[in-house]
Amino acid sequence: MSALQSNRFNSKLTSQCQSCSLSALCLPIALADEDVNRLDQIIERKKPLKKGEVLFHQGEEFSSVYAVRTGTLKTFNITNNGEEQITGFYCPSELVGLSGIDNNIYPISAKALETTSVCEIPFSHLESLSNQIPSLKSQIFKVMSRKICDDQQMMVLLGKKNADEKVASLLMNLSGRFKRRGYSAVSFRLSMSRGEIGNYLGLAVETVSRVMTRFQKNNIIQVNGKEVTIIDLPAMQKLVGIAEDCVRIDTV
Amino acid sequence: MSALQSNRFNSKLTSQCQSCSLSALCLPIALADEDVNRLDQIIERKKPLKKGEVLFHQGEEFSSVYAVRTGTLKTFNITNNGEEQITGFYCPSELVGLSGIDNNIYPISAKALETTSVCEIPFSHLESLSNQIPSLKSQIFKVMSRKICDDQQMMVLLGKKNADEKVASLLMNLSGRFKRRGYSAVSFRLSMSRGEIGNYLGLAVETVSRVMTRFQKNNIIQVNGKEVTIIDLPAMQKLVGIAEDCVRIDTV
DNA sequence: GTATTTGCCTGACCTACATCAAGTCTCATG
DNA sequence: CATGAGACTTGATGTAGGTCAGGCAAATAC
Numbered sequence: 034m035s036a037l038q039s040n041r042f043n044s045k046l047t048s049q050c051q052s053c054s055l056s057a058l059c060l061p062i063a064l065a066d067e068d069v070n071r072l073d074q075i076i077e078r079k080k081p082l083k084k085g086e087v088l089f090h091q092g093e094e095f096s097s098v099y100a101v102r103t104g105t106l107k108t109f110n111i112t113n114n115g116e117e118q119i120t121g122f123y124c125p126s127e128l129v130g131l132s133g134i135d136n137n138i139y140p141i142s143a144k145a146l147e148t149t150s151v152c153e154i155p156f157s158h159l160e161s162l163s164n165q166i167p168s169l170k171s172q173i174f175k176v177m178s179r180k181i182c183d184d185q186q187m188m189v190l191l192g193k194k195n196a197d198e199k200v201a202s203l204l205m206n207l208s209g210r211f212k213r214r215g216y217s218a219v220s221f222r223l224s225m226s227r228g229e230i231g232n233y234l235g236l237a238v239e240t241v242s243r244v245m246t247r248f249q250k251n252n253i254i255q256v257n258g259k260e261v262t263i264i265d266l267p268a269m270q271k272l273v274g275i276a277e278d279c280v281r282i283d284t285v
Numbered sequence: 286m287s288a289l290q291s292n293r294f295n296s297k298l299t300s301q302c303q304s305c306s307l308s309a310l311c312l313p314i315a316l317a318d319e320d321v322n323r324l325d326q327i328i329e330r331k332k333p334l335k336k337g338e339v340l341f342h343q344g345e346e347f348s349s350v351y352a353v354r355t356g357t358l359k360t361f362n363i364t365n366n367g368e369e370q371i372t373g374f375y376c377p378s379e380l381v382g383l384s385g386i387d388n389n390i391y392p393i394s395a396k397a398l399e400t401t402s403v404c405e406i407p408f409s410h411l412e413s414l415s416n417q418i419p420s421l422k423s424q425i426f427k428v429m430s431r432k433i434c435d436d437q438q439m440m441v442l443l444g445k446k447n448a449d450e451k452v453a454s455l456l457m458n459l460s461g462r463f464k465r466r467g468y469s470a471v472s473f474r475l476s477m478s479r480g481e482i483g484n485y486l487g488l489a490v491e492t493v494s495r496v497m498t499r500f501q502k503n504n505i506i507q508v509n510g511k512e513v514t515i516i517d518l519p520a521m522q523k524l525v526g527i528a529e530d531c532v533r534i535d536t537v
Numbered sequence: 538g539t540a541t542t543t544g545c546c547t548g549a550c551c552t553a554c555a556t557c558a559a560g561t562c563t564c565a566t567g
Numbered sequence: 568c569a570t571g572a573g574a575c576t577t578g579a580t581g582t583a584g585g586t587c588a589g590g591c592a593a594a595t596a597c
Binding site: 447448488489491492495510 | 593
Binding site for chain 2: 164176
């Protein structure tokens, strides 16, 4: 059975790690069955967030990290002059909130881009559980390290790439994330608006729009509102520059 | 005795965590004495790197994280088209190499900007020691979380700030890091070149140069080669926007 | 000592992208 | 069904910062 044939995980809140199709991507990877059980017990499944609802606010006391189960989140930072700077988009199986550990305060807010359900993982529990399960601790180190790695790639993007490369990079990045979860890597739906894309990439909305219509004219992608299909994969890869995503070789 | 009156830590390679004036800033914070001892035993003090020498190369197998004891490092990423993108500068007490944990490969290189000595902390040892010392594990989580936090601030900088704000942010950031180690927050020496600053901030060398001379003309800073003095602190803070560095309140 | 390289500064010019302005399209709501 | 508010697109224009080119000074080599 394919990992994604099921729709169980938005059906009831009681679903568990063992039966969750994301479990291989999420934290429990590399854990023994009994350990997954123990992890499972500290996780709280909350009722889904509606579009626009906030999971946690910048400045709030840190308590939990969250694994996205369905839907998408954005995290953002309100800058001193009041503008929002989006720092990331989070898809199912991805962990949000790690930046709160340092100061026990969330330095960013997290908001749902669509109806989104998450698993809440109280960090104090996770931490004490990680005392008992060394491989869980290693797993957390890895997840955090990967985040550092990804953020550094993002810096390269923001610092060195032009508008075309930025947009192509985002699309290819999303493509890879869909693929990893078993969805099509070439055809998908953007859950964020053009404005949010621009904000994230350091571009004006208009630029995002222009780049995407130009890509479409040049038969690199096909766009229909939020639906995107990548047509000319080599062209996209060339724009991104192969060897993205740290040095990570995608083994999936 | 001030934390910085001593010069012991570049005098001999055998210096230990207990006697290191950086220990309060580095990993051992919040560790019991006996635990510091145990940590101390896994750390290898290497002979100093000369300017331009590489600590580890992008793509190399990951083995250790490093704490800078004296001097400065930069980390950088060679992009697909062969250019270098600097992802960070590292001052004494700061930890380099955390991004290697994820894939067991360093995704960046680290190079000395001046004569630099480091403590090598073999990660496998650190990890197993962290099984025995929960507070050490927490400390590692915190350090990694802080890194994520800082990187996100860097994204805001690269995505939203103009040249003046970028340069001001870097100077103020360095200022804060000097201060934390007990040095002057207003007068310090840049260990990186203008080119490296530009590269890091996503600016051309010429722009960095122009911004700094303009700052000087407007009596905001005083520049003499690599020596910088901040004259008009409020102006600088205004450029940076107060409330930098995540939401962290500097308690030092 | 001179030659050469390297880092930094400065001016003139150019371009990629932002900004402004005016649509069109979508879709939610009374 | 009409209406109104967002979200998206497109064109015209402006500008911050990049690029190019030249020059000086300090460091390094010869």
